[in-house]
Amino acid sequence: MNLTLKIWRQKDSNAKGQMVDYKVTDISEHMSFLEMMDVLNEQLVNAGEEPVAFDHDCREGICGMCSMYINGEAHGPDRGITTCQLHMRMFKDGDTITIEPFRAAAFPVIKDLVVDRMAFERIQQAGGYISVNTSGNTQDANAIPISKHAADEAMDAATCIGCGACVATCKNSSAMLFVGAKVSQYALLPQGQVEAADRVKNMVAQMDLEGFGNCTNTGACEVECPKGISLDNIARMNRELMKANIS
């Protein structure tokens, strides 16, 4: 198929960016979206032009690196996928596809479609862990009984790959689905209880410090999340923070 691409080009973080039109031809419907971008970049390199910078790594929906806001949606017009899992069969011959970087003040553009998502790492560093002393006498985690329901919910929360689609999608650029998932995966397990109050307080404080917006419960994040992280995690984080402030 032949396509017109409208792509955000920005030389570096300080440059003023703009949308630039490109044509790509003979794109197979079996290609992934990133493969189509590879074709475009080969074309640009052959023509002596600067290729479009975009994030990618595993290309199998695990690493959370690929971003892109495609035709007005994070990771494009499909559900439960990352951009590397988006196939060109979702588009038609002759389509115009708009490709932009994830937008949020807390995710500044580094170049073209690459944004800096280190804010997520700093939130994780603020409390997204449990402290276990590896003295040699550490209790085997499997020796602690955990109900099937709690284990499943914690696992569901832990499937968050930190891609930032929730922030990109949210009209407020709120990071609450990400932070809610990271808070929940520990809040649901006995190992997470010791540091529960400090964890939620510190992670929320870091989230606010990074300049993410305020959640207005539109639910867009849950719909666009490649891992289907539930809004229930946000409600749980809210409860955890209230609990941490009362106790």
Next chain:
Amino acid sequence: MGGFFKSSIGRKVAMALSAFFLMFFLIIHLAVNITSLFSEDVFNELSHFMGTNPLVQFALQPVLIFGVIFHFVMGFVLELKNKKAKGVAYAKNNGAANSTWMSRNMIYSGLVILAFIVLHFIDFWFPEINTKYIQGDMSGMHDGNFRYFHELQHKFLSPARVGAYVVAFILLGLHLLHGFTSAFQSVGATAGRKKALQTFGKVYSIVIPLGFIIIALYHHLNH
């Protein structure tokens, strides 16, 4: 606790708590007004009670006014903060693909409701305050009869006013369609009862504004 209400989640909780109070108030307001469809006397008695009872006038009324102002100011502050958090807007954004119109436009439905509250205060609240506390007439009487029912009928003679009220109530319904469940989500109270809350929220968001619309239309058509 002071730090809590300065956090993003704390502000959300404060927004929800004021919303709970306002949603409870709407039930009371509708319950009183709906009596005007069935009995002039009952409506007059209830109106007189609400208008002269010290607890209602000097405790609940100031809390209500504070609640309205707080909900609006906080909503506006959050909107500005959120605009700033987004930074550069998308060239193409398909919001309808993942969220409802109501959820994305709370500030606009809210502004219409605010404009309505100003009109409503000019229509009913300011004249009431003037009669009771400036002129000092606490009797609730006019020409030997209770004045409330006739004042209500008189206000709804104007088709323009009835039209404005109907539009405002439709926007109130849209605001509530998102706001009701959103408030419960914000205080973390949705676990295990999401479906029930959504259903009840829909019923509430339709019944309350529809009730007010019926009252406005009824008095416009029957006077």
